[in-house]
Amino acid sequence: MGHNIKIHTKGLDFFYGDSQALENISLEFIENRVTALIGPSGCGKSTYLRCLNRMNDLIPGIRVNGLAMLEQENIYESSVDVVSLRRRVGMVFQKPNPFPKSIFENIAYGLRVNGLKNRAKITTIVEKSLKQAAIWDEVKDRLNESALGLSGGQQQRLC
Known part of the structure; x- marks a missing residue:
């Protein structure tokens, strides 16, 4: 039975300035399946997840190499509407962070x-x-x- 790959990365590297946080990450996420990323604190789980909706773009000096695809679209292409991407690839953060508003x-x-x-x-x-x-x-x-x-x-x- 074929599985629909919703998101996949191939050879994904991520850098905070000169410091490499992710190296050669290749993963596939099947549509309508639960996938768990497990590992010790500081190993890059959250950094990887933030790569999938480009939340890391907000950090000065970052660099991404490799491929990150949502369906058939490379999410790091300059033509990608990041707001639209974040509507499709949401995140629930470990700690809530409400705006200082009502x-x-x-x-x-x-x-x-x-x-x-x-x-x-x-x-x-x-x-x-x-x-x-x-x-x-x-x-x-x-x-x-x-x-x-x-x-x-x-x-x-x-x-």
């Missing part, structure tokens, strides 16, 4: 950045998102309070 604005911000301006629609999507994250009942009466005041577990669900 609970409402932590959800609404992404909608606005992507061009949504209709306040009623934003409000509807924020509520739906918080319900899907199983946090709505806990925060519905304090949406204008800082997300930084939420517990760690609540921040994780928010993010």
